[in-house]
Amino acid sequence: MTTPARLPDAASLETVLAGLDPAAADADLIPALAAAFPGFDFGIAPIDDDYWRDTRSVLRPDGTRIGELRPWMMAEIAKDGGDIKAVWARLKQTDLQITEWRGSSAFVSAPTGPGAADYIQIALGREIEWRAGPIVNPDYRPWGESELLDPSWPRTDQLPDSSRLAGPVYRLLGRAGGAVIHVRSFLDRCGRIERDKREAQRSEMERRVIHEVGPAGTRETPFLEAVPDWFDHVPREIRFFRDWEDSSTSAQRIFAHWALDIHDHTHKGEREVGFIPRPLKPPKERLLMTPEASVHALMERIEAVDREGGLPFGWFFLMTHGHWVDPDVGLAIAQGLKAQRVRLPDRDARVLLRWADRTYGF
Known part of the structure; x- marks a missing residue:
């Protein structure tokens, strides 16, 4: 087996991933890679290692996006002069919600020769955006702004499929020097x-x-x-x-x-x-x-x-x-x-x- 002329590179892979329709991303991923990089026999292996991205949005109940959580929440904290208790008391009376992206790893590989090390590996994240819960935890008063800017409490919940907002989408994982090797x-x-x-x-x-x-x-x-x-x-x-x-x-x-x-x-x-x-x-x-x-x-x-x-x-x-x-x-x-x-x-x-x-x- 000879190595195909064009090895996948990060920029080309990102273009392929960006072109996938989330509704069919799982089925279309391997055919799209094969079309972009002829000569490779790609296969995918998912890994059960749930992770969360630090990208969150603020939503109204009708699904209208107000903005990213962190800058929006910083402005809300400023309105109450940094009084975390006052922010919490005010926001828990609203019907605003937050979203979050949950993902798991998937490794795409393809042989380039007969030896044990003769292959390429592409580290991907398969990610879905969910409606995670109300803007603040109504049952627990936060003690610092970090609990408002980086809420972790919704992550304990298994979300119903009706809470899915977007995805799945695939993206190269930001592993240091190892997304494509x-x-x-x-x-x-x-x-x-x-x-x-x-x-x-x-x-x-x-x-x-x-x-x-x-x-x-x-x-x-x-x-x-x-x-x-x-x-x-x-x-x-x-x-x-x-x-x-x-x-x-x-x-x-x-x-x-x-x-x-x-x-x-x-x-x-x-x-x-x-x-x-x-x-x-x-x-x-x-x-x-x-x-x-x-x-x-x-x-x-x-x-x-x-x-x-x-x-x-x-x-x-x-x-x-x-x-x-x-x-x-x-x-x-x-x-x-x-x-x-x-x-x-x-x-x-x-x-x-x-x-x-x-x-x-x-």
């Missing part, structure tokens, strides 16, 4: 930035020593002698994809099972780039290590996880995620492999033992 290029970026960071510390590392106190006194060992491969560190993001390609999971595409929550930003003057993998089909129950669990019982449980997810060796990647499968489970199975008490397919055993020798997780 070509995954292999992103992994190259992760590796390059990590190498540059470590190379910039070469002089410091060459001077650093490790002090060890023993019966014969204090011994000083050069840091790079104790950790000779410090400059060869491979980021966990690259290892995640390498382990996928080297194991039984390689028969299936990563994007059919995982979405990548990308970040690429500068924090305290240092470039931070990477991702947190998010399972598209998490197991119903967590697999936790217990003191009484035998390695044979653990093998039965990881096989059940794989059957549930429809992915051989899928439990391993849930383990690196750090929530769904306890890393101690992987360490126990690795010990069982070394003791020849249990078996895994050879390629999976190599990946697990490599991980156990130098663990990583998200």
